[in-house]
Amino acid sequence: MKRLKPLLLLSPLLVLVVIFFVIPVVLTIVIAFTDMDYSFVWNFVGFQNFKDISTDFIIPRVIANTFIYTFGTLGLFNLGTALLISLLTTSISDRWGNFFRTLWMLPRLTPSVVYGLLWLWMFDPTEYGLVNFLRGFFGLPPQDWLHSAPMWMVIFANGFIGASMGMLVFTAAIKSIPEDYYRAACIDGASWFMVVRRITLPLIKWHLLFVTAYQTLSLLASFEYILIITDGGPVYRTEVWALYTYHNAFSHFRFGYGAALSVILVIIGVVSALVYMKFFGFESLMEKPKVEVE
């Protein structure tokens, strides 16, 4: 009984996780070996889907897009901008610092379709869009950004959301650095940049690494804002791996092929999860309960 009770309390969690995590993982792998479509007929075709992937002429394009999207967003925003904001907001009074950090949380809380609308407006092809309106000031004609820079639209939209996670992690890390280090540097006459380079960055190295690892995986699997803003277009120019999976399954109803594409993401996910466990020492988070009452 004593052993059963905690499991009883955890059972709703476990049941849901088994139904919507464990079973789908197994199902995805099995469906990947069929040519299932919306009629849900199980027709096993061996490795055909994987052979098709290797000869699919869109795949190289999709891989290139995924790479540019993931590392472009990661470098420019999820790490770059996040680090910049946390460094700047911790260098001024808390009142101003919190003001800016709170503003950066707003996109994350906004429903994705409304947030997507904001970026559609900014890059609107007519003179009503923000970027084209600004171009108008310099006498430049409006430009169709969806055709001239679709990947930038996608990176910007995702970046302004993605930056907030790094911002929170880095801010917490920077704030936990002892004040003495900065005072000492200040007495030695170090400039702001010097302090950042020699004190702050080395001390938050671990957090930088964690956010990089974590956000890479999140970006690899994310497609919601791309779906809303460009829907992978024009002509596959912003189609990333996760979105290609989605389109195959739910636009073309090629469930088998979609699942095969998913399997590759699933493998990346499992491997990354194992790597996290190894490197980020979660053991230390798992103190045992002190005393067992009852």
Place this chain on the structure above:
Amino acid sequence: MKLSFWQKNSEKIRNFVIILVLFLITSPILVGYVWLILRSFSEDLVNGFVPTKLTLKNWRFLWQEIKGYPNIWHTTLNTALLALGVMGVEVSITSLGGYALSRYDFPGRSSMMKFILALHAFPAISLMTAVFYLLWTLRLLDTLWGVILLKVSLEVPWGTWIMKGFYDGIPWELEWAGLVDGYSRFEVWRKILLPLVKPGIAVTAIFAFLSGWSEFVFVNTFIFSQNLWTLSKYVKGFIGDYRFADYGLVTAVGLFYMIPTIIFFFFVSKHMIKLTIGGVKG
């Protein structure tokens, strides 16, 4: 010794420059939301941000039906049901699960916690093909419950972890005191611990509500009937149909959809940084 103007005011100048830079990099966010509000209440905007004439015409979707779209209030009700469903189920599961992980020692505890954490790092969205098949098998396709359960199951692993943290913060002495006074373990949980983890429950509830309210991809994929549409699908359709024709209407419906977010933002923005520090993903 005479100090120059720059030396005397170096601190102030430094702060000013930093705040200016922050305003610059934050400007797309500021500009976007200001536009959303101004545009929805005005006839047209000139020079980007100057409303020509204030009007409520853009909000007409509230009192008249737009052709091809379901009733807005019915859609809002669906959205609220979805959000409250996610919130209710998620809070119940995480407050039980967090308690078990925090207070009981049992075989497999450590590996279970690793497993829960690993799930959080897992790209669940890549499983959608299989989930579609599963929902179809369980007769949950094209139902709000299907989306609720799916959403909850993706969020409970992390939510349980957060709740565990809140339980961990409560001294054991309080429980012992309760047990000495003759409470059963269940009564201790209900009467002593539950009131003390209220802040944790509030955090979980708010974020669960907002995530259910905002859900787009699952609704878009697993809901077909118009009478089950939620606001995300409604607004997405609007953007597609009216963006070039009537930005006023689109911004108004977008702003309407954002109301819970705005309320939440105004009330807790001061504490939000603390609230979200552990609970973000993406």
